[in-house]
Amino acid sequence: MISGETLHRQTLAELAQGLAAGEFTSRELTEILLRRIESHQESYNAFITITAEIALQQADKADKARANGDGGYLNGLPIAHKDLFCTKRVLTTCGSRMLQNFVSPYDATVVEKMALAGAVMLGKTNMDEFAMGSSNETSHFGPVMNPWNTKLSPGGSSGGSAAAVAGRLVPVATGTDTGGSIRQPAAMTGTTGIKPTYGRVSRFGMVAFASSLDQGGVIARSAEDAAMVLEVISGHDHRDSTSINHPVPRYVDGLSRGIKGLKVGIVRQHFDEGLDESCAEAINLALNTLSESGAKIVEVDLPHIDLSVPAYYVVAPAECSSNLSRFDGVRFGHRAEKPQDLHDLYCRTRGEAFGAEVKRRIMTGTYVLSAGYYDAYYLKAQKVRKLISQDFVNAFCEVDLIAGPTTPTTAFALGEKTDDPITMYLNDIYTIGANLSGLPGISIPCGLVGGLPVGLQLVGPHFEEERILACAHQYQQLTDWHRLEPGATI
């Protein structure tokens, strides 16, 4: 018998068991979650598009497949996609006025793989415009509210996905992470968010922001659920020339690898004065838990890590200014009315349809790439990127993983950091290093401070998603932080 009142609380793994055991159908589950999404849309604004019709069709198809003894790995399981993944015949806005009417003619590889595995798409989640933001406030469709307290930001840019998972509207959702956009919102909403190694998940059909940094991933309620989805969306794709041809392990099978004997590095700079004291306590308690389970905690040095945010804010805007030049008002997207000439068409189209943060990043990128400044900024940043990356390579000669805080504080108030871009950028101080170096990272809940979740970040060497998922899973076997729902107290 289905327990409609509690089904939304179950993890993806639990739902998969329930479906397999015939306790409920995918259609019943889908209808319950669609009702929840509708009823929470005003309070969270987590979705840009709700795809109820597609969801019910996919659910019926999954139920039929199951009845015939068929169906993929995620058969009948509900998911949502960040509105940056192209979805055929469904709006893909990227949170921008520029693409508010854009209906993609094709599916992103991630979308295609999830659909082939039998997943049921409930909708497209809200996000910072073109994934540029750390609070979900730059979305053309309005900010997302944090389910833990609707006056607070859920983080960004995958804030809609994080809020939808935290608010129990959907068990898992895809996200993308260019400087922390999966891990930071996961930390701020008490969810589990993984950014895999650069090139692990195809970028085909992901609207590009900074192509040498962008990577798709998953926001879920447990490491186990994240492993299930990552297994499906990872792998080589000939349509993405930066996709890596490297075998994809069965991540779920690797979860039982223990923590015992694992060498976990901590970075001194991650515990400097920028980190909130209560958050530091929560992180230290989490490190104790790992240590008591047999992990060895040692200090590692990343001498250039303090320069990661400045290096990022040259490299990422430079790539963004180049990528976003495609929005010209000619082939797709917004177009200004009554242009006088081609130059006027370009300038007004872009001036009207990009928000303030996107314009700032395009202009920063244009500046650092312009004649006379290229060497001083862009080339310099690429060299610093090399130094930062080399620091990680050296550190991983000593340790298996690096652990520390995901963010300097718990969730901040909507409107609190919008006046000063630098304050907003510094939110990603602990996450950006992994993007610059192409490393996999995960954020998992490890405590509450003032009733709000704190995130523990684990970063591993290239292609060691299995190791960080296993460590996260073992931690989640020892603790219940990931099970806490918004409103929980301790």
Add this chain to the structure above:
Amino acid sequence: MSLTKKQVRQIATLARLQLEEDELHDVVDKLSKIVGFVDQLQTASTDDVSPMAHPLHMSQTLRSDEVTESNERDLIQENAPSVQDGYYVVPKVIE
């Protein structure tokens, strides 16, 4: 580091972004802050460091030169603001 209004107007022109006069003050202020912030990079010693353009050591993959796409012009142009006979329409470029 402080940018001037003139510099910001020039950057906006290069980026093909129309800025309204009332936006300009805020853009000058915030871009100056950002450029000042990234100036920290100058403190790093990077002699003999090769620039890094890609996070993994990769070479460009090649594929055989075969037609793999079908012509989906009509589907693709459904998103175009203005088309005529399969062509994109733009303001007159050549007088």
